[in-house]
Amino acid sequence: MKRLVLLLSVMLVACSNDNAPDVSSEKAAADALQALQHSTAADGKALYAACAACHGAEGEGNAALNAPSLVNQQDWYLERQLLGFRSGLRGSDPKDGYGAQMQAIAKTLPDDNAVKAVVSYIASFKAKPAAKTLEGNIKRGADYYSNLCGACHGPAAEGNDTLQAPALAGVEDWYLLKQFNQFRDGLRGADESDRYGYQMGMMGKTLPDEDITKDVIAYIQSLAD
Ligand code: HEC
Ligand code: HEC
Numbered sequence: 001m002k003r004l005v006l007l008l009s010v011m012l013v014a015c016s017n018d019n020a021p022d023v024s025s026e027k028a029a030a031d032a033l034q035a036l037q038h039s040t041a042a043d044g045k046a047l048y049a050a051c052a053a054c055h056g057a058e059g060e061g062n063a064a065l066n067a068p069s070l071v072n073q074q075d076w077y078l079e080r081q082l083l084g085f086r087s088g089l090r091g092s093d094p095k096d097g098y099g100a101q102m103q104a105i106a107k108t109l110p111d112d113n114a115v116k117a118v119v120s121y122i123a124s125f126k127a128k129p130a131a132k133t134l135e136g137n138i139k140r141g142a143d144y145y146s147n148l149c150g151a152c153h154g155p156a157a158e159g160n161d162t163l164q165a166p167a168l169a170g171v172e173d174w175y176l177l178k179q180f181n182q183f184r185d186g187l188r189g190a191d192e193s194d195r196y197g198y199q200m201g202m203m204g205k206t207l208p209d210e211d212i213t214k215d216v217i218a219y220i221q222s223l224a225d
Helices: 002-016 021-035 044-048 073-086 097-108 112-122 139-150 172-186 195-203 212-220
Strands: none
Touching: 021 097, 044 112, 073 097, 073 112, 139 212, 172 195, 172 212
């Protein structure tokens, strides 16, 4: 009986983990892995066919699959993230289900030239700011942003390549919130050898609560107008 109770509670925990990919994204991942297994050439357009099911035909993203848009970010950042997934610096925490999914796909890209080729194909898409889904106190968010975030991400959240801090303006608000919380909770950027992720990991602890985090992200969203 004791064992049954234990088993049931383990199952409940598994079901309530909203970081576990759902059935439709598992299917899209399996299709992408299969497509990439047959790719050998560093042809960005052909490789991107395996990404489109989740990230959209023009890199616009798909919230239902938890896949962010890729068009509002710098090419050096996308490349570094793909290399981070490949080396296991990102997507290795057992609680980071979507990160693990993306890690498996990145590892199936044939080599670093393929990473460069797919990123330069993504860079040919037109940038388009994502729709707003979050409400927040923009004025309060602006204060926190300029005190704590702007020095790295830039006054207009346009990013800073010397500091390797990505652009945030125009990226989906739900994705920014999720990633910020992943840094805060140590699911991303906890490993000291992940130089830039670790820097941001420390920043993940600086906002006092979830309401203020939403204010900051609502402010970042307003910068994309
Ligand atoms: C099964 C769906 C799926 C497929 C297919 C997929 N991705 Fe992803 N990708 C995701 C998800 C989900 C995330 C967010 C991971 C997280 O939460 O950390 C992501 C994140 C990323 C990121 C990080 C973006 C950021 O802002 O940090 C990059 C870059 C990326 N994907 C590129 C690609 C490329 C290139 C391909 C094709 C070779 C691809 N993805 C295929 C689901 C997918
Ligand atoms: C010391 C410089 C620094 C400061 C200050 C900083 N960041 Fe970052 N941030 C980074 C770097 C570097 C990355 C990229 C991390 C990586 O490569 O994994 C990042 C990544 C992020 C991401 C993930 C973006 C994505 O597409 O996945 C979010 C969200 C974010 N920062 C929000 C914030 C917020 C909000 C603040 C202020 C509370 C802040 N950052 C302050 C350096 C900084």
